[in-house]
Amino acid sequence: MSDQKSYGFTTTIVHNDRRKGIEHGSLHKPVHTSVAFGYADARQLASVFQGKEPGFRYGRQGNPTIAALEDKVNQMEQGVGTICFATGMGAIGAVFQALLRAGDHVVSSSFLFGNTNSLWQTTMAQGVGVSFVDATDVANVAAAITDQTRVVFVETIANPRTQVADLRRIGELCQARGILYVVDNTMTTPYLFRPKSVGAGLVVNALTKSIGGHGNALGGSVTDTGAYEWTRFPNIYENYKKAQPQQWGLAQLRAKALRDFGASLAPEAAHHIAVGAETLALRMERTSSNALALAQLLEGDERVAAVYYPGLASHPQHGTSSALFRAHGSLLSFELQDGIDCFDFLNRLTLAIPASNLGDTRTLIIPVAHTIFYEMGAERRASMGIAESLIRVSVGIEDEADLLEDFRCALAGS
Template sequence: MEQKKKGFTTGILHADRQKGIEHGSLHKPVHNSVAFGYANARELAAVFQGRQPGYRYGRQGNPTVAALEDKVNLMEDGAGTVCFATGMAAIGALFQGLLRAGDHVISSQFLFGNTNSLWQTCAQQGVTVSMVDATDVAQVKAAITPATRMVFVETIANPRTQIADLERIGALCDDLGLLYVVDNTMTNPWLFQPKAVRAHLVINALTKSIGGHGNALGGALTDTGLYDWQRWPHIAENYKRNPPKTWGLAQIRAKGLRDFGAALAPEAAHHLAVGAETLALRTARTCSNALALARLLQSHAKVAAVYYPGLENHPQHALAGTLFRHSGALLSFELLPELDCFAFLDALQLAIPSSNLGDNRTLIIPVAHTIFYEMGQERRASMGIAESLLRVAVGIEDEADLLDDFTQALQQV
């Protein structure tokens, strides 16, 4: 009898037990061993040659990390997942594992600052990158060249919350055989599964809402199983011994993880796996708080602009409603030009000036002066980032307390 598919949270909670856990533990234990031994040398050789499942060396895989990979894969309905030390390491694995000099990438111009910096590094090493307004599929299509291999977008842009034309870009990539990569960090798999818009690879910074507690770094790259890796021109011959559907992830695991050394530590993997159990519960609360805060700010006389997809005046409000379960936990806003944003930040009592997001606590940061400072004013202006822009990553505090804190700070500034 075929088993009924479990709900999102139920599946995560009981994922470890599907493969059996040592000594009846309810969580996969932390395996700190770097090396793994086998009963005989032939068995060891079979593991290294891929003829038998097993672990070779801690940099390439670990039972605790593998259990987390299973959970993320379950969340994204993937064909396979590889975990990394950070979200940026997962994005870097695209360049390290798949791209070659002469390739062309089309990327959304509305990007996390470090991803933008990475694409600049790629451009210096022979991979050309076109930055386009991905809210319009026509701009993506216009940037395609014979050398184009990949299209990379984020679901909701950080910090101005622009939403990429996700479904139409997916259809375009499908038609042309381009690899479609979607960074799902700003939503998360409970709010949205990029596989639904035909994404081929999905990035998640596990550090953020999946881990949720701000106590562990991690990243993941999931293959949705929708891409035909026989179309990819840079697969090494030794990865072609297995079925084509495994080629891409096998090369990413070897070239992006093993060779590059961006391995996730087992202790961090354990923290992230436990944090993931409450993802749906936490996200429902943070999204509800974010909408309430956005509405408060929008109605306040000292606020010049608010950017949040849940507001009716957001350019992609209707699109967000069709794609996502909720509009996310991140918003940004600008005070009136004559007001001092630093004075406002100092007046807050609950919201914490900090650069992280997806934490249980509400965090706020002056974007142009911190995380986007390095790219310069001209590049910030092209992304619509005002010098006074404040980004808020909303937490799970009681709504009334959160609204009271912003209200009193606005009164003081």
């Protein structure tokens, strides 16, 4: 497979391993389980450790199976380099563990995955200031920036209320101010959207979700898009400035978040994710189509009080989503009318499964306030627009007619 020819998204990902050659002619990169790597020449070992030539040092910082996945994700995001981590939260945590210091400031969207919100509380307790803003309007981000702001962090489509950040204009703001722009692309995936296109310097993906896509492996990644000038970032340690400036961020992330912090992806998980990633485009086309059909069904039912899905014309950021994304994704949420017990409704479903994951081949559904957002309390939930009756749906690849009939029957029993 020629490196010179330009291929489409799926062709590139399916054949990516073969571009660099695979042992014994295998079509998939094998699972390398060794945590140590020997060298016949001790000088070469030293050279690898000193970063003078490529090679593997120790399993905590990567191995051939993980490197193949990193290259695959990097191709998806069109980055200059990608690092994989044990989980999506490990990837998000790595950014702050490796790049922030006490006294720094972050501007974050207030519409966040519950665990990311919890991570911010921990970060604040360690001396980093965080301002939560409504990121659907760049003016709110601009108003929160201070001289100590090092990072602006947003999700593309917020989990679970599906607010869409003002991604392009936030990117322009960060570029003008020299601030690192970090975008969590999990809900859209690099098939529906590439944050590099709006100036994101770092892109986070929870590989556990749609990229792996089968609910059988945990993983996360951070991709450096090349859009940020690391010479503008004040927190790079001197020993990571030996490489070209474009590599400074990746070098510090790999050392501080993998070598020192140990949030390392297992090779078996990397293999599962890499194989799952080959069908990402096919699955996102199907799940996005199913999600739109389900959202339309729910919006037209009198027993449903509200539906949140960017593909609906009624969504406040429908125009933004339509302009930026190839499709509107597989995540939606809705509220039932007062007097309808959400648990009774969930128990009437036969295909949709009560479970907490996202991006699976199966449709998964969960009462948000009672589970994944329970710990943050009613006041914080209210500030994020999360009603006590909110139900989140991660739409799968089931046949559309079967999926719609499942929800139609469950609603009819309300």
